[in-house]
Amino acid sequence: MSERVGGIVASFAGRLGAFTIDVAFEIPRRGITALFGPSGCGKTTILRCIAGLQRLEGRLQVDGEVWQDSARGIFLPPHKRPIGYVFQEASLFPHLSVRENLLYGARRSGTRSDGGRGFDDVVELLRLDALLERSPGTLSGGQRSRVAIGRALLSRPRLLLMDEPLTGLDLRAKEEILPYLAMLHREFSIPIVYVSHEIAEVAQLADHMLVVSDGKLVASGPTAATLERLDLGSVVDRFEAGVVLTCRVVEQLSAFRATRLDHRGQNLVVPEIQVPIGTEIRLRVRAREVSIATRRPEGISIRNALEGTVSEIVEEPDTAYAEVLVDVGGAKLRARLTRLAVHDLGLKPGQSVFALIKSVTLDGTPAQALATGVSGN
């Protein structure tokens, strides 16, 4: 579990029936990587290749260890890869109780109660206490998903592969599990590759993104940068586009459970983030959460108004919408407005405006505040 250079370097190519996949990507050692793309684009296939369950031509190197190299005939069998895999369907062992399912991987990888990943912790996190002696056949869909997550977590993975693990879970469960995953990755530096359809989940959790479409990699990179690119519109739901701002904590307003941040000289107030003064954090700001004012607004509940310059206005044909890019000290905020508003306010590139941010989402770290979107109202 030592910190090594490398991360994951992978390339896979092959055919499944009429479907062709051909991808090459790198995933940095540190961080959570989202595998994102429409249904049937090949996400599960990529995950299976990494786990060694599917054998396509290609190369795979994890932390400097070569797990697969078709050219040299190297292929590490799946059970020798220290991964945790959460399958798209829960796939519990029907002949084992919930407890035995959880312990199956744990026993085989010598898990004891080591910080954060002990049996009891996982059981508590996933609320499995009452289910331990039950048979998987009697569980509800969401309960099965939770057991599957727990089973993978308890197998002491050095790399966690999760195929839409949180679908079928209610918001409360999601809100409890997501920060745990972030913590896992942070404290044990376990990289996580996470398949998801939900951009909100991706944005909240992922440091990196791989965007796949029809078996090809169409974009990859840090979540912020990837989301900033406008041309993902067809893949990423446009409502969810946004940018990431890097800020520094400058003051804790404990009475209001709020924290004041600095972004290149301007102030932002967000719900409390319990980290020391001076910590750098990243905020994700979704285009739909940003409004524009032509002068500094007063008497309004939106606390965060960043001064900037309109750099570009992109009208979406055939819709009511336009996207306005505002340059705030170098960072480009995106605001999604109605074309009516653009017209009424007479917005033009070069114009000086205030970007009103209704709410932000903490990006990646720190964990305490990850659980929920954070309103800057």
Next chain:
Amino acid sequence: MSERVGGIVASFAGRLGAFTIDVAFEIPRRGITALFGPSGCGKTTILRCIAGLQRLEGRLQVDGEVWQDSARGIFLPPHKRPIGYVFQEASLFPHLSVRENLLYGARRSGTRSDGGRGFDDVVELLRLDALLERSPGTLSGGQRSRVAIGRALLSRPRLLLMDEPLTGLDLRAKEEILPYLAMLHREFSIPIVYVSHEIAEVAQLADHMLVVSDGKLVASGPTAATLERLDLGSVVDRFEAGVVLTCRVVEQLSAFRATRLDHRGQNLVVPEIQVPIGTEIRLRVRAREVSIATRRPEGISIRNALEGTVSEIVEEPDTAYAEVLVDVGGAKLRARLTRLAVHDLGLKPGQSVFALIKSVTLDGTPAQALATGVSGN
């Protein structure tokens, strides 16, 4: 398929292992009903009881027909109930091709190409063309879900029971399928009972809600009214709480692809809704989308500012937030603000304020605009 009085009147009680369920509810004939509640609360069990797959004590009457009455020993076997059931797991027939799966129910209920539910329409809607000759074993997770939905739609149901059918689907697919369901219900008056964890989906689609927790019905009624109730906080994610406003279309602003609405004398502008002037529509406004201004704001991109009176302020303990209820001509808008903002603006019950609405969601009908949230920026 005639319009009859009745709808669904049901009551079920029984035990599954240690789990006890005891619910009684009514579902009106017209409309989509969401079955909502945390994982393991009994949603699937209720659906199975309605379908006749699970036999608990109770009564079930659909459109005046008694499908079950344990007291009188009546139990209509499942295959005689004209339902369509989308299971939580896709459950395709592995020995049949996708086409044969789709046709299985269609053949047995005499479906022909009748408007909107013909084979080709469903195949197109669900983008199944390329998959028709494939075997279910080779499909991706999302592809399987789509086939399962298509199969249920093609069985000519007079009642559609859907157990989280859209999990595992990307946003684009969801946005295509949801309006179709709304249309189904509207044009063929097929009631739909829809299990979902996602309040956004529920709010967008459902006219009615049944909220279940631990085998008991904790709330039921029209979606709007149910979402308005504050005490659902623990069940419904608080971020997603909101209210529904009933408005009338007064003007089409075609140049901006926008529509002007009237809400009890006040104006709202929303992205274009192609319905005749005078049509009544319902807008869902989420608490997190509402800001408060103490005077009418100017030079700001938020177009919709409704004048009203603060009727209640509820601070959430241990968080940065407070919920402010604003009475707008009788309707109670909810705004989720930071406690810092409440303090800075000096908000008090009785105070006159403007509720700024950044975006709204059309509730239920009309279908054309259902696909996407609608920003009122």
Next chain:
Amino acid sequence: MVESIWSPVRLTLELAFVTTLLLLVVGTPIAWWLSRSRAPWKEAVASVVALPLVLPPTVLGFYLLILLGPNGPGGWIAGGFGLPSLAFTFPGLVIGSMVYSLPFMVQPLRNAFDAVGERPLEVAATLRASPWDAFWSVAVPLARPGFLSGIILTFAHTVGEFGVVLMIGGNIPGETKVLSVALFDYVETLQWREAHIIAGGMVVFSFAVILAMSLIERRMSRARG
């Protein structure tokens, strides 16, 4: 030898074919019932189904002889056709073979039906398929591997079956003298060359039949795999 061999060959194939077919008809509902029933005594019934195996074939044949004979129920049935007994007739042979091969049909079928599980039948019911319809359109196709096993075991066993057939059939040429009995005759009279030829023929032929059935089954399931 050449002409005389065709009659047993025909008879053997007829017997194996008819027995397998009838056992499919009889064994399928039994297996289905064993798989789905919740009756507390169903395992007892399942055990009874396996019992014909426990008795040596000639002994089983002897009891069958009594059952089929003029004083047993078989004779009573045979009386309807103007025969003294079902023994020493082709129908009698079929009944004997069926009793003896019953477990080979029922066991694999029951396991296959068990493996199908509840869900596909529930799905079929929600798609308007009656239990009868769902049985044919879902349970039977999904249980195909079990049918294959049942058919192979029954067919092979009936071809090779000997003790019961000899006892009930009485070795009457053209009527009850099947190939295995003919083979027995050759071995008994130490005509080993002939015995080798027949045994070799039976093995090669059965191998071909079984292989063909397996390949067809696997191809059908691969088409869907």
Next chain:
Amino acid sequence: MVESIWSPVRLTLELAFVTTLLLLVVGTPIAWWLSRSRAPWKEAVASVVALPLVLPPTVLGFYLLILLGPNGPGGWIAGGFGLPSLAFTFPGLVIGSMVYSLPFMVQPLRNAFDAVGERPLEVAATLRASPWDAFWSVAVPLARPGFLSGIILTFAHTVGEFGVVLMIGGNIPGETKVLSVALFDYVETLQWREAHIIAGGMVVFSFAVILAMSLIERRMSRARG
């Protein structure tokens, strides 16, 4: 009769028990290979496994005599023990019974392994279980119904098996004279009362054994059902 019957009873049970056990050992890997291999000729192997059934037991027994005899591999092995042949020995009986009952073990096991599917083994692999480990901890428990069927069919068949045993056993009291042979003797010499008693005892005992096994299996699976 009373004393003389216990030796065949013991021998029969021993034979059925040892044969079933050894067939489990031999049949399981064969069935597993048939279920998992992608070799194009595996269906041919599967068909060969079914072939012992096709030959009449006495004929099969005759060929076994040749194989076990001084000029066959069996004689070669027996030479190691200072015997001319494996025929007329208990190990020879076991080998004969195994050959004849092989399909009853392999067919149900293969079907059960097929029904397990790939997924549980993939899951096991991601949880660090080696193929060997996964086979024992996942495939075998999930294939339990197939094991039950295989054991029941093999056990019952070995108890009733007769032709082969008769052929290679030599009917040596206390060594190779099993119950079915004793029963045959009684029928052959028209001692039907004794025959009825033995047959009844075999049926009742086997019924009890099979029922007990089934109930234990169902209870185990219900604990997890």
Next chain:
Amino acid sequence: NAQSAVVAVSANFTDTAKELWALFEKETGHRVVLSFGSTGQLYAQISQGAPYDVFLAADDERTKTAIEAGFAVEGTEFTYATGRLVLYSSDPGFVTGEDTLRKGEFQRLAIANPTAAPYGAAAIETLKALGVYEALAPKIVQGVSITQVYQFVDTGNAEVGFVALSQINGREKGSSWLVPQNLHAPIAQNAVLLKHGEKNPVAREFLSFLRGEKARAVIEKFGYATGTP
């Protein structure tokens, strides 16, 4: 069909019966169907109404039982052949005479099941008469029929065995010793007319054919003795 008869034949007599059958059909033009089986099995079938007209048993016991039980016609029983016992080995030169038994330089001696097969009983009697039974008893293996004994010996699984002369007749290998008939009771094979064939002229004709000179010549050719009935 009055023009044909079914004859149940003990399996050890198969070869002989087939030649007799051909001869009979050629001479009389009647059809005869032969059905082979072990004597016990044939008897069980007869007792259950098997459509046999004539019963050629391998002993003289079950024909008697058949008459007593009313399945056969009284007064029609006769010995159609008397078996000759032979000590046989497939190894040329192995059997040299009764001294082979006295020396006992073999590991297995095959005999037919003495309770069911007359050849088995005769074998035991022979061993006892020679006074070697006690010594050889542990080496005895039993075949269910005389055919099986021959197979045991022929495949070499047993070095020696008591078989019927009819079995090794005309086979030019191995070594043998024809057991003198005074060492055991005669192995009488009896024939009887069954009730089913009582009114069948072909059945009666076949029985008288069997007693005739031509038939006896054939029977003796196959290694049986025939006495005057």
